[in-house]
Amino acid sequence: MNLVKKRKVKNIIALSVSVFAAIIGLFWLVFILSSVLVKGISSINLSLFLNDPAPPGIPGGGLRCAFVGQAIITVIATVIGVPIGIFGGTFLAEYGRNKKYTAVISSLADMMTSFPSIVVGVFVYTIMVRPMGHFNGYAGAVALAIIMIPIIVRTTEETLKLIPWEVREAAFALGAPYYKVIKDIVYRSAITGLFTGILLAVARVAVETAPLLFTSFNNSFLTLNPNQPMPSLTVTIYQYAMGPYKEWHKLAWGASFVIVLFVLVLSILGRWIISKRYGSE
Amino acid sequence: MENKFYAKDGLFKSLSFISALVIVLICIAMFTVLFIFSYPAIKQFGVIHFILSDAWNPVKKIFGGAGAIYGTIVTTVLSLIFAIPTSLGIAVFITQICPHSLKKYFSNAIELLASIPSIIYGMWGLFTLAPIMRNYIEPFLQKVFLPIPVIKYLFQGTPLGIDLLTSGLILSIMIIPFISSIARDTFELVPKELKESAYAMGATKWEMIKDVIFPYSKVGVLSGIIIATGRALGETMAVAFVLGNDHNIHLSLLKSSTTISVTLANEFTEADFRLYLSSLFYLAFILFIMSFTALGLAKFLLKRIKK
Numbered sequence: 001m002n003l004v005k006k007r008k009v010k011n012i013i014a015l016s017v018s019v020f021a022a023i024i025g026l027f028w029l030v031f032i033l034s035s036v037l038v039k040g041i042s043s044i045n046l047s048l049f050l051n052d053p054a055p056p057g058i059p060g061g062g063l064r065c066a067f068v069g070q071a072i073i074t075v076i077a078t079v080i081g082v083p084i085g086i087f088g089g090t091f092l093a094e095y096g097r098n099k100k101y102t103a104v105i106s107s108l109a110d111m112m113t114s115f116p117s118i119v120v121g122v123f124v125y126t127i128m129v130r131p132m133g134h135f136n137g138y139a140g141a142v143a144l145a146i147i148m149i150p151i152i153v154r155t156t157e158e159t160l161k162l163i164p165w166e167v168r169e170a171a172f173a174l175g176a177p178y179y180k181v182i183k184d185i186v187y188r189s190a191i192t193g194l195f196t197g198i199l200l201a202v203a204r205v206a207v208e209t210a211p212l213l214f215t216s217f218n219n220s221f222l223t224l225n226p227n228q229p230m231p232s233l234t235v236t237i238y239q240y241a242m243g244p245y246k247e248w249h250k251l252a253w254g255a256s257f258v259i260v261l262f263v264l265v266l267s268i269l270g271r272w273i274i275s276k277r278y279g280s281e
Numbered sequence: 282m283e284n285k286f287y288a289k290d291g292l293f294k295s296l297s298f299i300s301a302l303v304i305v306l307i308c309i310a311m312f313t314v315l316f317i318f319s320y321p322a323i324k325q326f327g328v329i330h331f332i333l334s335d336a337w338n339p340v341k342k343i344f345g346g347a348g349a350i351y352g353t354i355v356t357t358v359l360s361l362i363f364a365i366p367t368s369l370g371i372a373v374f375i376t377q378i379c380p381h382s383l384k385k386y387f388s389n390a391i392e393l394l395a396s397i398p399s400i401i402y403g404m405w406g407l408f409t410l411a412p413i414m415r416n417y418i419e420p421f422l423q424k425v426f427l428p429i430p431v432i433k434y435l436f437q438g439t440p441l442g443i444d445l446l447t448s449g450l451i452l453s454i455m456i457i458p459f460i461s462s463i464a465r466d467t468f469e470l471v472p473k474e475l476k477e478s479a480y481a482m483g484a485t486k487w488e489m490i491k492d493v494i495f496p497y498s499k500v501g502v503l504s505g506i507i508i509a510t511g512r513a514l515g516e517t518m519a520v521a522f523v524l525g526n527d528h529n530i531h532l533s534l535l536k537s538s539t540t541i542s543v544t545l546a547n548e549f550t551e552a553d554f555r556l557y558l559s560s561l562f563y564l565a566f567i568l569f570i571m572s573f574t575a576l577g578l579a580k581f582l583l584k585r586i587k588k
Binding site for chain 2: 008010011014017020021026028029031033039084085087089090091105109111114118120121122123125146177179180182183203204208209210217234238241253256259260263271275
């Protein structure tokens with residue numbers, strides 16, 4: 001009897017430890033989000049979005065230039081990264097379906113999604129910033145695109161593989177060439193998945209900091225020319241948070257608030273689309 | 282008409298092939314570029330000497346990577362020590378304890394931790410966590426551990442909150458979702474019959490978890506841990522805020538240090554002569570090799586389970 005009791009007690013202890021671990025996990029999430037949201041919301045006002053940075057000590061500065069720079073860099077990265085990612089994923093799932101080297105490329109892409117992003121920054125610095133002679137927004141965009149491509153390749157490959165092979169065969173039987181099958185049948189049935197993959201990839205790279213440090217660098221003026229050093233929200237947060245001024249910290253919190261909100265909305269939206277589309281299985 | 286189709290199909294095929302090849306090209310190009318640019322430093326300092334020497338002195342033009350490599354490894358190990366038990370507990374909770382209707386929400390909430398940007402972890406670490414560590418947790422740890430011989434060397438120094446311990450803690454929060462989601466997936470793969478036969482033998486839930494689920498899914502969990510290691514090795518912004526930038530090796534966890542990625546972030550744009558820059562490339566090259574090995578190993582293990 002004593003032994004049974006001991007085992008039951010052990011059972012209860014072990015399960016409570018597991019519940020405790022779950023509470024710790026949730027605790028960190030709530031702790032981080034709430035402190036960013038609470039500290040950030042007091043810095044949210046119109047001048048954050050409409051004004052450029054003011055010299056320390058003068059009130060009313062904002063981060064307009066960083067918002068604009070971030071948007072431009074992200075858009076260019078998306079324009080480079082999405083087509084390559086979608087085409088690459090298409091090759092892995094369709095034309096190169098059963099080939100050995102396809103599996104290698106797919107594994108490589110998978111590994112690249114967890115790659116240290118700062119190394120990507122160093123790499124782009126050598127291939128773009130050094131030859132061009134100055135930091136520039138294009139280099140930042142290329143660095144982000146390099147991070148984005150493997151993510152989209154993988155999600156595209158996975159999504160396309162979910163489309164039943166018979167659907168393609170039906171189209172082949174009507175005499176359609178492969179590219180038409182992919183374009184009109186496969187893409188059309190996979191569009192939600194593809195879109196979600198792009199959404200999550202954009203959400204992921206738009207908030208990267210490390211690859212931008214040595215590529216687009218920073219700048220405290222509004223610039224629309226990606227051939228110049230471009231400010232970005234994340235690098236600005238880094239610089240301001242490490243800086244000595246109270247106003248800078250306040251702006252950094254405000255920018256963090258915006259970034260966190262952006263990421264939360266995009267990733268919850270992405271998950272929602274996925275569960276709506278594929279949740280019924 | 283048919284010819285046009287063939288031509289278009291060929292075009293589409295080559296376009297997609299080239300796009301897939303971009304992945305391989307990027308990998309090869311990264312390896313080559315990092316190697317070429319770090320070559321002067323490799324020639325000057327050698328491999329073993331660079332890895333073992335912690336002399337990082339731009340003024341005397343002597344560089345050794347040991348300080349940064351040590352910091353990288355210590356923060357990663359610390360983060361694993363904190364994260365592995367927590368993540369396994371979370372995975373057990375999700376698969377075995379959580380009511381079915383809450384399962385999805387809870388795992389989504391844990392995975393949200395992975396989508397919080399690293400810069401936010403850094404900000405939060407610097408302004409929220411570091412003061413808490415400095416004022417409450419680290420003095421407490423010193424009170425407990427300083428009287429104990431040997432272990433006391435890990436907790437010496439003035440608690441500043443900007444140190445290895447805080448960095449390890451932040452990294453652990455970042456990697457929890459990676460380990461717990463892979464552990465959860467492999468726990469779900471355990472066949473129902475095995476679990477039921479354990480229960481039929483009169484096992485308690487914990488005995489079933491310990492003796493059926495854990496042994497069955499150890500390879501999957503291991504690969505999750507290795508992926509998390511790869512993440513922790515290369516993480517930059519989250520630790521850049523709370524680690525300081527000190528190339529000397531201290532035994533104490535309450536001292537500031539540096540990692541490879543933090544060194545790169547802090548010094549890359551300031552490197553003003555060739556050997557300095559080349560040494561930084563050398564560090565980046567080492568980081569590249571380290572994370573490539575870790576991620577490759579994880580990939581290999583995951584492939585094995587799927588078979």
